Amino acid sequence: MDQTLIAQAVSAVSTIVTGVFGCVAWFWLSNLALDAVLPPRGPKIGRNLARAAAIRPWLFLGPALIALAVYLVYPIFVSIWLSFHDSRGETFVGLSNYRWLLADGKFHESLRNNALWLVFVPTLATLFGLVAAALTDRIRWGNVAKSLIFMPMAVSFVGAAVVWKFVYDYRGEGQAEIGLLSALVTSFGGTARAWLTVPGWNSFLLMLVLIWIQTGFAMVILSAALRGIAEETIEAATIDGATPVQIFFRIKVPQIWGTIAVVWTTITITVLKVFDIVLTMTNGQWGTQVMANLMFDWMFRANDTGRASTVALVIMALVTPIMVWNIRNANREMHG
Amino acid sequence: MRARGAEGLAGRSSALVWAVNLAAAALVLLWTIPTLGLLVSSFRDRDQIITSGWWRAAFSATATDFVRAGTAADKNREGDVFVISRNVLPPKAELKSWGVSSKAPAAYAPGETAELKDGQRLTVAENGDYRLTSPTAFAEGRGMRIFVTTVAPPRLTTENYARVITAEGIGRAFLNTMTVTIPATVIPILIAAFAAYALAWMRFPGRALLVAVIVGLLVVPLQLALIPLLKLHNQIGLNQSYLGIWLAHTGFGLPLAIYLLRNYMVGLPREIIESARVDGATEFQIFRRIVLPLSFPALASFAIFQFLWVWNDLLVATVFLGNSTDTQVMTGALRALLGSRGGDWEILAASAFVSIAVPLFVFFALQKYLVRGLLAGSVKGG
CATH class of the missing domain: 1.10.287 (Helix Hairpins)
Incomplete structure (x- = not known):
């Protein structure tokens, strides 16, 4: 050895x-x-x-x-x-892969789930990131707090899946619950369940993992943007008697919309490619399938390059608007 | 009036400071507790992990369970009484109380004797030895239930780590991951630094177009690239090898690398580079002696990005290196463990921590550069 x-x-x-x-x-x-x-x-x-x-x-x-x-x-x-070719990439099959895709139940499920991910993960991660940035900028131990919230960024998706599987663990009736979620629910008088197998809820539990990872990223960027705001605007508002909360939402947030948009789109791209979390936690079972994992399924379990490529192209198509937006921004920076 | 107003304001602001501190503490707790749970668990005894939550790791674990007494087949005859004697305790536990019915599972203290029906008597000693006596022969069938409440002292151990590193293939996977990660970090930096210099400081037709293309490539989903490249690798004989995965990670990491480095190099002072040119320095010399050293912060921040990304990657490794045990990387090994040993939390927890230890170290040691890189251009979404 x-x-x-x-x-x-x-x-x-x-x-x-x-x-x-x-x-x-x-x-x-x-x-x-x-x-x-x-x-x-x-x-x-x-x-x-x-x-x-x-x-x-x-x-x-x-x-x-x-x-x-x-x-x-x-x-x-x-x-x-x-x-446009069959499962082995040999025979031309025209649009049949696309027709299959439009009719496939799992694809519909993936689209629905990806849509949910796209709505919730960037929104909540950005929101939590903004809150975390606002809070940690005002306290003495802000840097320590930032490091700790940022830390999940360094953890692999698979590592994060292990961390959260443990949180969601369910032992069954009559045994002491060792998963934090089950223990919390039972201590408040609820009934623990095998959380990851409950359709509807389980997707949100998976999203929570990505939100947990991405919040630190949002926080770091937004915190820098918040610090870059001109002091005068805040001083003026303070003299006019604005409360800290008012200052935050009416003065600071509007000034960093550009940065919020960048954070948002970056997390959106990550969401479209999310794969490891779903693969390792539920493998797309119990109604949690997403497109990147669907593509992986067709590629490695079904060995169907035609269908797998079709799914991959859908992901590409969904990313394209962001790509165009990025190029426009970069060009503006170069010329302006 | 004025004084009161100022006082009120001061009172409110100290309350606000408290509120902010508490809210931040709550947020930090929420974000660290999941990882903490796994960290604590990775040091716990396997029996304790599954019988009590990790938050009880510092306390003795009390568990109530039942064991079945031996059956008629285990009896001994001592004079005119029939005796079954055995032990009810799991290893490393102490007996707290015991009972003979589920309604009163803790009715008796250790050492007490219970009078049962038909003249049977049961005594459970403190060390768990019990003695069930009966004046008549025991009936055939399943033995009676003895309920025991046991206390296991807290036990923290590094055995789990020793075990996963040697026996579960994690040690091997760790080395494989290193083999993948180091070249997959260094090669793209080298290639990208030259390209970024050309895009930032050399004049040639099509430069703006190239920059736009590279920005566009930043968001191409990896999924798209897997099948064609795997086919290509198989055709040119690379198959699933380290060289193949280095090239793949290089290709996938380049857009971000070029983008970050070019943005940084463009901002370097023009006078230095122009005066070096006037002095007759070649482009290669300018690059190596001036631009490269000055770009160190950008190089460092991309290096951290790429290192974390490659180290934590599962998809590219699965596709380009495969899942056989001699080349498997840590994320792959961890995923395999999740499938095959999903219930063995002590192994999973320790393995997960071995796999995230290096990125966490890099992260905390070099956070400054990582943050700088993120701020310079965060377009790649992992």
Whole structure:
């Protein structure tokens, strides 16, 4: 056992070193080669410099562009192609995958659940983040509090699933409940249930996990935005006799709408891709299916690339408006 | 009048300070309690995890249960009485009280003797040994129920950790995760730094378009990329290998890396770079000697992002590395444990903590850079 571990550690280190050095070698050697072919001296120095200046950006950009093209652009087109083909990607089947999708009950369930996730998770995470930012900015131990609320960001979705499965655990009648939720409910006289199997409720329990993770992110960004507000506006409001609550909602929040929108859309993208939480906690059973997990199901359990690609394209289509919005914002920043 | 007004204001503001502190404390508690529960549980004894909530970990666990007495087959004959004697206690527990009916499960103290019907007598000693005697032969069938209330002392242990690291494959998975994460963090930084420099400081046609494309690629869902890339990897012989997953994570991480680094590099003072050019420095030298060192904060914040993202990733690892035990990463191992050992909380809890220990450490140690990166451009949603 120990020996295999050591052997693996050695091979890991050696592959790490080769991988990283390979990268460095490319940039270094390609630049050397360019300078050797078009030397910045001698009789043709002017022409050489101009040519080298035209080529060099592409040496710097090359690996990145190739990686982006292969890993992000190419898959979009292959997915479109696959969505018009059968489960093994061999025979052209026209729109039949799309027709299947529109009629599929599980897809409808996923759409419904994704819609619920899209409404509740960004809203509540942003709201809690705003409240947390407002509170922690006013207390002495604010930084400690921020760290603790932010901490779930560092926990993997699977780790979070374990944490929350324990909260939602249900032992059954006659046994002491060890899940916090069940224990709380029983101590207030209610009846504990196998929470994750109760259709309707269980989706919200899963959403809670993502809200728990994302609130810290919202808090950090919004807190910075709140601190960036011009002091004068707040002073003016205080002199006019506004209460702290009024100042917060009437003066501060309107000034950070832009940031709230950024936080909101970022969490929205995360929600559309949410997969690990559902996979590990319920695996889409009991009415909790979402699109990303549906796609995973069709890909790995059914081995149907046609249908899986079709589902993936739906996710892509839903993300596209955000993508357009992002590009517009970035362009405005560049030119404005 | 004025004085009273000021006093009232002061009173109200100290009440407000209290309210804010309390509300913040409540929020922090809500956010930390779930993790705390798992942390405490990971140090508890397996029997105690399932019999009492983790919030009772510091107290003795009192449990009432019943055991069935031995049956006629276990009897001994001592003179003219029939005797069944055994022990009712689970290991490491003390007997608090006992009884013979569900209506009064704690009717007798240890050492007392209960008179039962047909002249039978039952004595349960403090150490759990019991002695059931009868003047006549015992009837065939199931033994009678003896209710026992036991107290198990709190017991915290690191055995769970020792066990998951060695026996449950988590140690192996930890190394696999390291093998995936380190190159998958370093390679994209290298590639992206060069690209970001070109996009920020070199002039060439199509630069603005490239930046727009990269911003657009920030939100492409990973799900879309999985099938085509897995096919591609299989075609070119990469199959499911470390090289494959590094390349995949590099590709997926690049848009954010380029975006963050370019935004940072654009903001560097133009004079420094221009004067270096005038002095005859090559682009490569400017990049390596000036831009790279100055961009350290941005590099650090992306490194943390990418590290956390790769370490915590399940999807890409499942697809590009597979689920076999010799290459499985920690999230995959944890997911497998959730399926196969979903009831073994001591294993799950300890495994989960091994898997989140490193990201938590990185997080708390380097939070400053993470926050800075988030503020610089939070567009990628995980």
